[in-house]
Amino acid sequence: MNMKLIVSPAPHAHSGDSVRRNMLLVILALLPAYAVSVAAFGWGAIITTAISIVACVGFEWLIAKFILKQQPTIGDCSAILTGLLLAFNLPCNLPWWIVVIGALVAIGVGKMTFGGLGQNPFNPALVGRVFLLISFPVQMTTWPRPLGFHTQYIDAATGATPLAALKQIVKAGDSSLVSQLPSLWDSFIGMMGGSLGEVCALALLLGGLLLIFTRVITWHIPVSILATMAIFAWISTPEGLCGHQYICYTLLTGGAMLGAFFMATDYVTSPMTSWGKVIFGIGIGLIVMIIRTWGAYPEGMSFAILIMNACVPLLNKIRPKRFGEITK
Amino acid sequence: MSTFRIGGVHPHDNKVYSAHQPITACPLPKNAIIPLVQHIGAPAQPIVEKGDKVRVGQLIAKAGGFVSANVHAPFSGIITKIDTFVDGWGMRTPAIFMDVEGDLWDDTIDRTPDIVHEFMLDPKEIIDRITAAGIVGLGGACFPTHVKLLPPPGKTAEVLVVNGVECEPYLTCDHQLMLEHSEEIVIGIQILMRALGIKRAIIGIEKNKPDAIAKMQALCSRLLGIQVLPLDLKYPQGGEKQLIDACIGRQVPSGALPIEVGAVVDNVATVYAVYEAVQKRKPLISRVMTVTGKSVAQPGNYEVRFGTPLTDVVALAGGIPEDTGKIISGGLLMGRAMNNIDMPANKRVSGLLFMSENESRRVEPENCIRCAKCVSACPMGLEPYLLSRQSELQLWDEMEAHAVMDCIECGCCQFTCPSHRPLLDYVRMGKAKVGGIIRARQAAAK
Amino acid sequence: MNVIIISLIVLGVTGLVAAVLLYIVAQKFKVEEDPRIDQVQEVLPGANCGGCGFAGCRALAEACVKATSLDGLLCPVGGAPTMAKVGEILGLAPVEAAPKVAVVRCNGTCEARPRTSEYNGAPSCQIMHNLYVGESACPFGCLGCGDCVAACTFGALSMDPETGLPVVDDEKCTSCGQCVKACPRHIIELRNKGPKSRRMVVLCVNKDKGAPARKACLNACIGCGKCQTVCEFDAITVENNLAYIDFNKCRLCRKCEDACPTHAIHAVNFPKRKEEQV
Secondary structure: OOOOEEEOOOOOOOOOOOHHHHHHHHHHHHHHHHHHHHHHHOHHHHHHHHHHHHHHHHHHHHHHHHHOOOOOOHHHOHHHHHHHHHHHOOOOOOOHHHHHHHHHHHHHHOOHHHOOOOOOOOOHHHHHHHHHHHHOHHHHOOOEOOOHHHOOOOOOOEOOOHHHHHHHHHHHOOHHHHHHOOOHHHHHHOOOOOOOOOOOHHHHHHHHHHHHHOOOOOOHHHHHHHHHHHHHHHHOOOOOOOHHHHHHHHHHOOOHHHHHHHHOOOOOOOOOOHHHHHHHHHHHHHHHHHHHHHOOOOOOHHHHHHHHHHHHHHHOOOOOOOOOOOOO | OOOOOOOOEOOOOOOOOOOOOOOEEOOOOOEEEEEOOOOOOOOOEEOOOOOOEEOEOOEEEEOOOOOOOOEEOOOOEEEEEEEEEEOOOOOEEEEEEEEEOOOOEOOOOOOOOOOOOOOOOOHHHHHHHHHHOOOEOOOOOOOEHHHHHOOOOOOOOOEEEEEEOOOOOOOOHHHHHHHHOHHHHHHHHHHHHHHHOOOEEEEEEEOOOHHHHHHHHHHHOOOOOEEEEEEOOOEOOOOHHHHHHHHHOOOOOOOOOHHHHOEEEEEHHHHHHHHHHHHOOOOOOEEEEEEEEOOOOOOEEEEEEOOOEHHHHHHHOOOOOOOEEEEEEOOOOOOEEEOOOOOEOOOOOOEEEEEEHHHHOOOOOOOOOOOOHHHHHOOOOOOHHHHHHHHHOOOHHHHHHOOHHHOOOOOHHHHHOOOOOOHHHHHHHHHHHHHHHHHHHHHHHO | OHHHHHHHHHHHHHHHHHHHHHHHHHHHOOOOOOHHHHHHHHHOOOOOOOOOOOOOHHHHHHHHHHOOOOOOOOOOOOHHHHHHHHHHHHOOOOOOOOOEEEEEOOOOOOOOOOEOEEEOOOOOHHHHHHHOOOOEOOOOOOOOOOHHHHHOOOOOEEEEOOOOEEEEOOOOOOOOOHHHHHOOOOOEEEEEOOHHHOEEEEOOOOOOOHHHHHHHOOOOOOOOOHHHHHOOOOOEEEEOOEEEEOOOOOOOOOHHHHHOOOOOEEEEOOOOOHHHHO
């Protein structure tokens, strides 16, 4: 026999799964929400997203090639996803240079300083977003009204965001503001002010379910986050609102859905075991509600996720249930 | 519940190529090499010399210890030498070489095709016959069967779990054996139950073999205590511990043997060998193996006597396909890739699997993205991502603390890894190192 | 103004209390240690390679301070000069030891040793060794994945892409022995560096009989014993089909090199011979 055989250790088969496949599925799951934001915000949504994605991929390529001197790994599509998620967390009338700064911080500080994909302790898109939120508070919290392609970007007509109104209700006990809240249906389908991708809870929910059914993510993190938030809201319902109304507003606004299904479930920065994921989710839910109820910011998803990201190494000490430990 | 509870993966089973191909006997070769190591444990000691004439079924090498197994002549002929040969992995192995002449069988062996139903032996006699016949677990591990039938003091067996799962993709030899020799297998189960002094047996068969399930069920319906349990498809259901969990809902504790929860596990092929040894007095000199692969001309199930060159078996299946890149001895997920097939068949080789060149190469690994898919896939509840990293960094103590010795090397972690990381390569290496350290420590303590 | 003064006082008092507490705790839990341990550690290289047989430089320093003689205690990295300094600190006489160097005893180059299979697993010699014979047919030879290169903390080892074998940089090698431990096939040996770094070595560890050894690799030692016959100093022994040169007996006459039919014996760092120069 004259052929040279290939020898490798077992197993000799692979499921065919890949990093790229997972990233593309997440991007696919984000598309319905993206479609809604294009419908709601028009050109601004398209331009902001395009800038963000191009900047993220560009920075990753440049940093890998010239600073880290590695083979750039933009082929795995993770930078595209970071760009998309970053854009989802920005108002659509943000000046282009702020978006580029956000992308630089997300990829440069959030991801590549730690060694690239898989090494970063914090969700890169959120690092970028929070950096912008602290550095450019005014631009980051001025949302145009959703008027489709007629949205005016210069001299944007901004509405009181539902969350800010909610905050006033909770903090000042001013129940006259209840009338300023959008209807529950509007906030479910996304007809309200807000960051580019966070407005339409319905579309995000659909995307999230797609991810769970394709086994890209497990149910543990989103369910525990949303359940914790709902229970907290139910207990602390302010005067002038019914319990179910407040629960719905809590879950439908302020990027709760986006955070629970897409940001907190980021593989790299979430725990490995089921129990770890549940505790991670409960922690996020609690912190969000604490920030929303008593903190200075109207929403708190980004901060809550980043804080719990820091706890992940600790949560990874929880080990899975081993074979032989189930006695019954 | 009809499967095991932790982890597992669902590879494509690819059994269509060789499924339902009748078992064909492989013709006798001119020369044969009979390896002395065909089991786990000490090598067998040859008791024949150069120039001796032997008959089929004659004992030619005695077990070299308690955990070892006898080797019998699979052919009649003349012993030419006792030497070493280079096996399929390039390592030198001791073996008996012989020239095959005719096909003269030992007189004690019953070669009639009749099925013998009655058995009057007591447990000790049964175990003696099994020991004498050199029977080892034919599922792949090749652990001597008689050792399992003698539980250590203080432990009692309650249930016999018969492994008809065949969860490895491509392999169909056990399936075909269950179809063609179902009656013999049921008698073998009764013999083993008598040997163990137990009243209950469960045959676990995966649901992708409905005909085998139906056939076994029909035979067992009249018998008390033997139950056929159809199992949902999931790899590695054929793993000893996973099968016990799936069949009787008990989990073998870490580091313990199945007898700890009162179970004894035997493969259907082993049970068939037990029937032949006890009822027909035929020692273990052949097995059924599957030769398969997407490009194999005549994939099928072949009865091969140990010592037959694998090249002869492959010739029967239509020769080595043109596009072959990798040849695996055993199954797709746990089998060993060979660097040549110029070696004889033995108790270990349950199948030959030919993979085309583009199926054979691995994809370049990327960074770990900490997706935890390996953690959810691990049927032992370990953390493969962590163990693999620790092994790369040579943190042996840490690996021991994270229960690396529980790893069954099933490959689910590596199969599922989206980053294509060689997780099991490193875990297996670390397990070998840690095993060595533990053995050294135990030896020092004595 | 008031605020500033109060702040100053509060901070000052806090600092003072902390300082006093720290002092008391430090005194209370002070570990008495021989100051010479620090001094000895100071002169050691600090690579923590473990080549001395201790867990690190600190452990060797402790052992040196405890010992009554420096016999058997050697920092292979620092060598004689370092041990002389250690002896000076401790008032002990340093023990002379010949400098050593790691030698890769395999010369199965790509040309001499045809590859019979293609390995496609994790790049680790240990994994390949546990799996099978390796890419060539020699079950003793170098596997070429560079476990030794990865183990070397001094950058003294590198893979030669042409031969597929590791190369030792004599200047950088400190004979710490990490590569010896890392090699699953035990090919690497620490040998005396020899005068002017000249030495004779059998670059093969194949214990197979002549025919299979030769079939696997053209440069293999076939155990023919010709070198043993020509050696006038009784330095060469052939055991298990493999020749070995005792570096204590070898006088570097180079007769064995010429006698070896497979060129498995190499003369290292000798000047070129006259007839070769022409």
